[in-house]
Amino acid sequence: MKTLTTWALAATLALGGAAQAHEFGFAGILSSSNKGEMPGITLSVGKPLAEGPITLKSGMVYELEIEADGTGELALEGPGFFRAIWVNEVVVNGLEIRPFGLESLEFDEAGVMEIEFVAIKPGRFFLRIPGSDGESQRVDIAIE
Incomplete structure:
Protein backbone atom coordinates (compact mmCIF):
# COMPACT_ATOMS: atom_id res chain seq x y z
CA MET A 1 0.00 0.00 0.00
CA LYS A 2 2.88 2.32 0.86
CA THR A 3 4.40 1.82 -2.63
CA LEU A 4 1.06 2.61 -4.32
CA THR A 5 0.72 5.82 -2.29
CA THR A 6 4.29 6.82 -3.18
CA TRP A 7 3.62 6.26 -6.90
CA ALA A 8 0.35 8.23 -6.74
CA LEU A 9 2.11 11.13 -5.02
CA ALA A 10 4.94 11.08 -7.58
CA ALA A 11 2.46 11.05 -10.49
CA THR A 12 0.49 13.95 -9.00
CA LEU A 13 3.64 16.03 -8.54
CA ALA A 14 4.84 15.21 -12.06
CA LEU A 15 1.52 16.20 -13.62
CA GLY A 16 1.31 19.36 -11.53
CA GLY A 17 4.82 20.35 -12.61
CA ALA A 18 3.98 19.74 -16.29
CA ALA A 19 0.83 21.84 -16.05
CA GLN A 20 2.78 24.76 -14.59
CA ALA A 21 5.38 24.59 -17.37
CA HIS A 22 2.72 24.98 -20.11
CA GLU A 23 3.02 28.26 -22.02
CA PHE A 24 -0.69 29.12 -21.78
CA GLY A 25 -2.23 30.73 -18.71
CA PHE A 26 -4.62 29.26 -16.21
CA ALA A 27 -7.49 29.12 -18.72
CA GLY A 28 -5.41 27.24 -21.33
CA ILE A 29 -5.93 28.05 -24.99
CA LEU A 30 -8.82 30.44 -24.17
CA SER A 31 -6.63 32.60 -21.95
CA SER A 32 -6.34 36.33 -22.65
CA SER A 33 -2.71 35.93 -23.68
CA ASN A 34 -3.84 33.88 -26.70
Missing part, protein backbone atom coordinates in the same frame (compact mmCIF):
# COMPACT_ATOMS: atom_id res chain seq x y z
CA LYS A 35 -6.42 36.33 -28.10
CA GLY A 36 -6.13 38.02 -31.46
CA GLU A 37 -7.96 41.02 -32.88
CA MET A 38 -10.53 40.63 -35.66
CA PRO A 39 -12.49 43.38 -37.41
CA GLY A 40 -16.26 43.25 -37.16
CA ILE A 41 -18.75 42.52 -39.93
CA THR A 42 -21.74 44.72 -40.71
CA LEU A 43 -24.87 43.37 -42.39
CA SER A 44 -26.58 46.21 -44.21
CA VAL A 45 -28.35 46.40 -47.57
CA GLY A 46 -25.98 47.89 -50.15
CA LYS A 47 -22.99 48.28 -47.84
CA PRO A 48 -19.74 46.24 -47.73
CA LEU A 49 -19.48 43.48 -45.12
CA ALA A 50 -15.98 44.44 -43.96
CA GLU A 51 -12.82 46.27 -44.94
CA GLY A 52 -10.61 44.11 -47.17
CA PRO A 53 -9.45 40.57 -46.48
CA ILE A 54 -8.97 39.32 -42.91
CA THR A 55 -5.94 37.28 -41.81
CA LEU A 56 -6.08 35.07 -38.72
CA LYS A 57 -3.48 32.88 -37.03
CA SER A 58 -4.19 29.20 -36.39
CA GLY A 59 -4.42 28.39 -32.68
CA MET A 60 -5.48 31.90 -31.67
CA VAL A 61 -8.79 32.87 -30.06
CA TYR A 62 -10.89 35.51 -31.83
CA GLU A 63 -14.20 37.24 -31.24
CA LEU A 64 -16.18 38.07 -34.35
CA GLU A 65 -18.81 40.76 -33.82
CA ILE A 66 -21.54 40.77 -36.45
CA GLU A 67 -23.91 43.73 -36.45
CA ALA A 68 -27.07 43.98 -38.54
CA ASP A 69 -28.65 47.40 -38.97
CA GLY A 70 -32.13 46.07 -39.75
CA THR A 71 -32.33 47.39 -43.33
CA GLY A 72 -33.34 43.90 -44.47
CA GLU A 73 -33.40 40.23 -43.56
CA LEU A 74 -29.79 39.30 -44.19
CA ALA A 75 -27.92 36.06 -43.70
CA LEU A 76 -24.26 35.19 -43.62
CA GLU A 77 -22.84 31.90 -44.86
CA GLY A 78 -19.38 30.41 -44.93
CA PRO A 79 -19.45 26.65 -44.47
CA GLY A 80 -15.73 26.27 -45.25
CA PHE A 81 -14.81 28.92 -42.69
CA PHE A 82 -17.15 27.54 -40.03
CA ARG A 83 -15.61 24.07 -40.50
CA ALA A 84 -12.10 25.50 -40.10
CA ILE A 85 -12.78 26.94 -36.64
CA TRP A 86 -13.85 25.63 -33.24
CA VAL A 87 -16.76 27.71 -31.93
CA ASN A 88 -16.55 28.27 -28.18
CA GLU A 89 -19.73 30.35 -27.88
CA VAL A 90 -22.22 32.51 -29.70
CA VAL A 91 -23.69 35.41 -27.73
CA VAL A 92 -27.01 36.95 -28.78
CA ASN A 93 -28.72 39.51 -26.53
CA GLY A 94 -26.63 38.38 -23.58
CA LEU A 95 -27.59 34.72 -24.08
CA GLU A 96 -24.62 32.40 -24.48
CA ILE A 97 -25.00 29.49 -26.87
CA ARG A 98 -22.37 26.76 -27.16
CA PRO A 99 -23.12 25.03 -30.46
CA PHE A 100 -21.42 21.99 -31.93
CA GLY A 101 -20.86 24.00 -35.12
CA LEU A 102 -22.31 26.57 -37.50
CA GLU A 103 -23.15 26.61 -41.19
CA SER A 104 -24.83 29.98 -41.53
CA LEU A 105 -26.74 32.59 -39.54
CA GLU A 106 -29.49 35.11 -40.25
CA PHE A 107 -30.69 38.41 -38.82
CA ASP A 108 -34.40 39.15 -39.22
CA GLU A 109 -34.01 42.53 -37.52
CA ALA A 110 -31.30 44.82 -36.15
CA GLY A 111 -29.01 43.28 -33.58
CA VAL A 112 -25.54 42.17 -32.61
CA MET A 113 -24.08 38.68 -32.42
CA GLU A 114 -20.66 37.76 -31.06
CA ILE A 115 -18.93 34.51 -31.98
CA GLU A 116 -15.89 33.48 -29.94
CA PHE A 117 -13.81 30.86 -31.72
CA VAL A 118 -10.39 29.32 -32.15
CA ALA A 119 -8.96 29.38 -35.69
CA ILE A 120 -7.86 25.81 -36.44
CA LYS A 121 -7.41 24.81 -40.08
CA PRO A 122 -5.10 26.93 -42.25
CA GLY A 123 -6.47 27.93 -45.64
CA ARG A 124 -8.48 30.54 -47.54
CA PHE A 125 -12.17 30.93 -46.75
CA PHE A 126 -14.99 33.44 -47.04
CA LEU A 127 -18.14 34.73 -45.39
CA ARG A 128 -20.81 36.13 -47.69
CA ILE A 129 -24.44 37.06 -48.02
CA PRO A 130 -26.09 34.01 -49.66
CA GLY A 131 -27.06 34.45 -53.30
CA SER A 132 -24.94 37.58 -53.73
CA ASP A 133 -22.09 37.86 -56.18
CA GLY A 134 -20.79 41.35 -55.45
CA GLU A 135 -17.30 41.64 -53.98
CA SER A 136 -18.53 43.96 -51.23
CA GLN A 137 -21.06 41.31 -50.10
CA ARG A 138 -18.22 38.91 -49.31
CA VAL A 139 -15.17 39.02 -47.05
CA ASP A 140 -12.19 36.74 -47.63
CA ILE A 141 -10.56 35.20 -44.58
CA ALA A 142 -7.15 33.53 -44.51
CA ILE A 143 -6.05 31.34 -41.59
CA GLU A 144 -2.26 31.00 -41.48
Whole structure:
Protein backbone atom coordinates (compact mmCIF):
# COMPACT_ATOMS: atom_id res chain seq x y z
CA MET A 1 0.00 0.00 0.00
CA LYS A 2 2.88 2.32 0.86
CA THR A 3 4.40 1.82 -2.63
CA LEU A 4 1.06 2.61 -4.32
CA THR A 5 0.72 5.82 -2.29
CA THR A 6 4.29 6.82 -3.18
CA TRP A 7 3.62 6.26 -6.90
CA ALA A 8 0.35 8.23 -6.74
CA LEU A 9 2.11 11.13 -5.02
CA ALA A 10 4.94 11.08 -7.58
CA ALA A 11 2.46 11.05 -10.49
CA THR A 12 0.49 13.95 -9.00
CA LEU A 13 3.64 16.03 -8.54
CA ALA A 14 4.84 15.21 -12.06
CA LEU A 15 1.52 16.20 -13.62
CA GLY A 16 1.31 19.36 -11.53
CA GLY A 17 4.82 20.35 -12.61
CA ALA A 18 3.98 19.74 -16.29
CA ALA A 19 0.83 21.84 -16.05
CA GLN A 20 2.78 24.76 -14.59
CA ALA A 21 5.38 24.59 -17.37
CA HIS A 22 2.72 24.98 -20.11
CA GLU A 23 3.02 28.26 -22.02
CA PHE A 24 -0.69 29.12 -21.78
CA GLY A 25 -2.23 30.73 -18.71
CA PHE A 26 -4.62 29.26 -16.21
CA ALA A 27 -7.49 29.12 -18.72
CA GLY A 28 -5.41 27.24 -21.33
CA ILE A 29 -5.93 28.05 -24.99
CA LEU A 30 -8.82 30.44 -24.17
CA SER A 31 -6.63 32.60 -21.95
CA SER A 32 -6.34 36.33 -22.65
CA SER A 33 -2.71 35.93 -23.68
CA ASN A 34 -3.84 33.88 -26.70
CA LYS A 35 -6.42 36.33 -28.10
CA GLY A 36 -6.13 38.02 -31.46
CA GLU A 37 -7.96 41.02 -32.88
CA MET A 38 -10.53 40.63 -35.66
CA PRO A 39 -12.49 43.38 -37.41
CA GLY A 40 -16.26 43.25 -37.16
CA ILE A 41 -18.75 42.52 -39.93
CA THR A 42 -21.74 44.72 -40.71
CA LEU A 43 -24.87 43.37 -42.39
CA SER A 44 -26.58 46.21 -44.21
CA VAL A 45 -28.35 46.40 -47.57
CA GLY A 46 -25.98 47.89 -50.15
CA LYS A 47 -22.99 48.28 -47.84
CA PRO A 48 -19.74 46.24 -47.73
CA LEU A 49 -19.48 43.48 -45.12
CA ALA A 50 -15.98 44.44 -43.96
CA GLU A 51 -12.82 46.27 -44.94
CA GLY A 52 -10.61 44.11 -47.17
CA PRO A 53 -9.45 40.57 -46.48
CA ILE A 54 -8.97 39.32 -42.91
CA THR A 55 -5.94 37.28 -41.81
CA LEU A 56 -6.08 35.07 -38.72
CA LYS A 57 -3.48 32.88 -37.03
CA SER A 58 -4.19 29.20 -36.39
CA GLY A 59 -4.42 28.39 -32.68
CA MET A 60 -5.48 31.90 -31.67
CA VAL A 61 -8.79 32.87 -30.06
CA TYR A 62 -10.89 35.51 -31.83
CA GLU A 63 -14.20 37.24 -31.24
CA LEU A 64 -16.18 38.07 -34.35
CA GLU A 65 -18.81 40.76 -33.82
CA ILE A 66 -21.54 40.77 -36.45
CA GLU A 67 -23.91 43.73 -36.45
CA ALA A 68 -27.07 43.98 -38.54
CA ASP A 69 -28.65 47.40 -38.97
CA GLY A 70 -32.13 46.07 -39.75
CA THR A 71 -32.33 47.39 -43.33
CA GLY A 72 -33.34 43.90 -44.47
CA GLU A 73 -33.40 40.23 -43.56
CA LEU A 74 -29.79 39.30 -44.19
CA ALA A 75 -27.92 36.06 -43.70
CA LEU A 76 -24.26 35.19 -43.62
CA GLU A 77 -22.84 31.90 -44.86
CA GLY A 78 -19.38 30.41 -44.93
CA PRO A 79 -19.45 26.65 -44.47
CA GLY A 80 -15.73 26.27 -45.25
CA PHE A 81 -14.81 28.92 -42.69
CA PHE A 82 -17.15 27.54 -40.03
CA ARG A 83 -15.61 24.07 -40.50
CA ALA A 84 -12.10 25.50 -40.10
CA ILE A 85 -12.78 26.94 -36.64
CA TRP A 86 -13.85 25.63 -33.24
CA VAL A 87 -16.76 27.71 -31.93
CA ASN A 88 -16.55 28.27 -28.18
CA GLU A 89 -19.73 30.35 -27.88
CA VAL A 90 -22.22 32.51 -29.70
CA VAL A 91 -23.69 35.41 -27.73
CA VAL A 92 -27.01 36.95 -28.78
CA ASN A 93 -28.72 39.51 -26.53
CA GLY A 94 -26.63 38.38 -23.58
CA LEU A 95 -27.59 34.72 -24.08
CA GLU A 96 -24.62 32.40 -24.48
CA ILE A 97 -25.00 29.49 -26.87
CA ARG A 98 -22.37 26.76 -27.16
CA PRO A 99 -23.12 25.03 -30.46
CA PHE A 100 -21.42 21.99 -31.93
CA GLY A 101 -20.86 24.00 -35.12
CA LEU A 102 -22.31 26.57 -37.50
CA GLU A 103 -23.15 26.61 -41.19
CA SER A 104 -24.83 29.98 -41.53
CA LEU A 105 -26.74 32.59 -39.54
CA GLU A 106 -29.49 35.11 -40.25
CA PHE A 107 -30.69 38.41 -38.82
CA ASP A 108 -34.40 39.15 -39.22
CA GLU A 109 -34.01 42.53 -37.52
CA ALA A 110 -31.30 44.82 -36.15
CA GLY A 111 -29.01 43.28 -33.58
CA VAL A 112 -25.54 42.17 -32.61
CA MET A 113 -24.08 38.68 -32.42
CA GLU A 114 -20.66 37.76 -31.06
CA ILE A 115 -18.93 34.51 -31.98
CA GLU A 116 -15.89 33.48 -29.94
CA PHE A 117 -13.81 30.86 -31.72
CA VAL A 118 -10.39 29.32 -32.15
CA ALA A 119 -8.96 29.38 -35.69
CA ILE A 120 -7.86 25.81 -36.44
CA LYS A 121 -7.41 24.81 -40.08
CA PRO A 122 -5.10 26.93 -42.25
CA GLY A 123 -6.47 27.93 -45.64
CA ARG A 124 -8.48 30.54 -47.54
CA PHE A 125 -12.17 30.93 -46.75
CA PHE A 126 -14.99 33.44 -47.04
CA LEU A 127 -18.14 34.73 -45.39
CA ARG A 128 -20.81 36.13 -47.69
CA ILE A 129 -24.44 37.06 -48.02
CA PRO A 130 -26.09 34.01 -49.66
CA GLY A 131 -27.06 34.45 -53.30
CA SER A 132 -24.94 37.58 -53.73
CA ASP A 133 -22.09 37.86 -56.18
CA GLY A 134 -20.79 41.35 -55.45
CA GLU A 135 -17.30 41.64 -53.98
CA SER A 136 -18.53 43.96 -51.23
CA GLN A 137 -21.06 41.31 -50.10
CA ARG A 138 -18.22 38.91 -49.31
CA VAL A 139 -15.17 39.02 -47.05
CA ASP A 140 -12.19 36.74 -47.63
CA ILE A 141 -10.56 35.20 -44.58
CA ALA A 142 -7.15 33.53 -44.51
CA ILE A 143 -6.05 31.34 -41.59
CA GLU A 144 -2.26 31.00 -41.48
